[in-house]
Amino acid sequence: MSIAAPDFRALEPSIKGRSLWSDAWRRLRQNLAATTSLVVLALIALACIVGPWLLPHPFDEVYWDAISAPPDFANGFYFGTDENGRDLLVRTLHGGRVSLSVGLVATLVSLVIGVLWGAVAGFVGGRVDAVMMRFVDILYALPFVFFVILLTVMFGRNILLIYVAIGAISWLDMARIVRGQAIGLRRKEFVVAATASGVSTFDIVRRHILPNTLGPVIVYVTLTVPSVILTESFISFLGLGVQEPSTSWGVLISEGAQVMETAWWALVFPGAFLAVTLFCFNFIGDGLRDALDPRDR
Amino acid sequence: MLSYAIRRLFGTLPTLLLIVAIAFFMMRLAPGGPFDKERRVSVAVEQNLIKAYRLDESLPMQFVRYLGNVLQGDFGPSFQYKDFSVTELIWSGFPVSLALGGAAILIATVLGLLLGALAALRQNGPVDYAVMATAMTGIAIPNFVVAPVLTLFFGLMLGWLPVGGWSGIDNAILPVTALCLPQVAVIARLTRGSMIEVLRGNYIRTARAKGLPERLVVARHAMRAALVPVVSYLGPAVAAIITGSIVIEQIFGIPGIGRYFVQGALNRDYTLVMGVTIFYGALIILFNLAVDLIYGLLDPKVRYD
Secondary structure (H helix, E strand, C coil): CCCCCCCHHHHHHHHCCCCHHHHHHHHHHHCHHHHHHHHHHHHHHHHHHHHHHHCCCCCCCCCCCCCCCCCECCCCECCCECCCCCEHHHHHHHHHHHHHHHHHHHHHHHHHHHHHHHHHHHHHCHHHHHHHHHHHHHHHCCCHHHHHHHHHHHCCCCHHHHHHHHHHHCCHHHHHHHHHHHHHHHCCHHHHHHHHCCCCHHHHHHHHHHHHCHHHHHHHHHHHHHHHHHHHHHHHHCCCCCCCCCCCHHHHHHHHHHCCCCCCHHHHHHHHHHHHHHHHHHHHHHHHHHHHCHHHC | CHHHHHHHHHHCHHHHHHHHHHHHHHHHHCCCCCCCCCCCCCHHHHHHHHHHCCCCCCHHHHHHHHHHHHHCCCCCECCCCCCCEHHHHHHHHHHHHHHHHHHHHHHHHHHHHHHHHHHHHCCCCHHHHHHHHHHHHHHHCCHHHHHHHHHHHHHHHCCCCCCCCCCCHHHHHHHHHHHHHHHHHHHHHHHHHHHHHHHCCHHHHHHHHCCCCHHHHHHHHHHHHHHHHHHHHHHHHHHHHHHHHHHHHHHHCCCCHHHHHHHHHHHCCHHHHHHHHHHHHHHHHHHHHHHHHHHHHHCCCCCCC
16 A cells, blocks of 8 residues: 655645736726626627527518618517618627627737737847838838728728738737837846747747737737727728628618618617727726736826 | 928838839739720720820839829829819819818817816816716717717707708818817827826926916926827827718718718729829828927927937
8 A cells, every 4th residue: 555645736726826917817807897898898799699690580681561660679670670671680790790800800910910020020129120110110101091992992892801901001009019028028038048048039939029028919909909890890881891781880880871860770779889899899908908017007 | 400300301202102102003903994894995995095094004114104293293184083183183172171170180189188188187086087988988989970970969850050061160060070079089088198197297396386376387387298199199190080081071971082082992093092092191191290390399308310
């Protein structure tokens, strides 16, 4: 019979450390506006993902006997119908899928470009940094929305193109933030140690620089998502974005604005969804900044 | 100062060149031309059209020619509005867009500064919370939602103001309001933040200690320093107002440049869309330059060398 080794794992919970992340999470939970926004946003996202499957009406089904019908609980048109007789609730949720996915995908595109650009410029430094950031400065002055509109007009209104084009114009601030962080990190002992022991530049950026820029990056991501959603809505509002029968919040608001004299519901419901979503992202962004950025406290 | 300004002016040239180049080559790489419509013209006519617009030359040649023309203020003929040159269209819309955008930026700055300063002086009081909550609303609700709602309320339900057109002051109230609201919100937030920071400064304490009335402390000492971040935001603010005015002009049927841009984009009117993009790009760059120069006048720490 052998003697069991003492089980040190039992001791661990009592000496649990407080990491930056658990600290931040605690501060975020104390922020009422941010927590409420998180819950509301989760509900909106869930409704947009699951809703179109659960509702009785397909988003592109035309009901000829219910054109521009007001909200009505009896026949299941809870938000009413549009001027083509399509159920507005399911169209609002479907539009939410498009708008939210544009927000996520385009932000992801901008995240990848911006973080890589900024990390390389900041870490390599010297002439490379000067050239890369001068390029960013030049791009800063361009009226980008015009170029996205040019792109969508010329290469067809492809939803994928809108994703990538909006993402490709939103990375400049991200690059600047990450560069600023990377410059500070370059001189830190652990980075010097990694360089001295022969780790390649790519691995240093990946293993040491990027994880340490995460805080400001996360804050900025939550502020990029609403601005991207807004850009897509703006382009769609002008009739240059998502095409029929698919829709987005921008398209629905544009259609609603044209018929608001007779059908207020066509403007009010999509407008409210868009506004509440933007509200939530802004509050979460502000809350995260307070929670993660020690300078702001 | 003057030599700095001139050097900065030359510094904007590569950016302007880049704008022209991107606009030009993007347009030319695009599939579909201005002459493929539903109603096809005969081959001979199409050949003549292509010759008339010099689309048969090599791409670099066309670019150099276009660049030369742009430098002389000539954006070429509009493909859609055949009796007008793009330059004529831009200049016919510009006074209207300028009046709309200028009024919006002016009101946004004044109102934003006042509200922000007020919130900072009453920090954490009910006035502060009210201003900041309103600002958050202004930032979160885009102006293409605000504009129809304002029209619905003041134009249709109350019947106080006209819902469209452009002929007098009462026509301008709703569009200018919708256009400046988001910027009022951002400027108020910025002013509040920097004002709170500034009011903690030693020289403010000194000014108060020597018995200066609070009104003068704020107006003469605090405001000047608090203006610095606001001025540096004015560049992006003008860009946002210009972009926003495209939507606002569309909603209220205002005959400015924005409407031509949207029409041009829908009609694939190459020269018009390029012309407007370059024109607005140049405008934004020049304004940013002006903002940088004003910045130096406000912040004594900035030195030109």
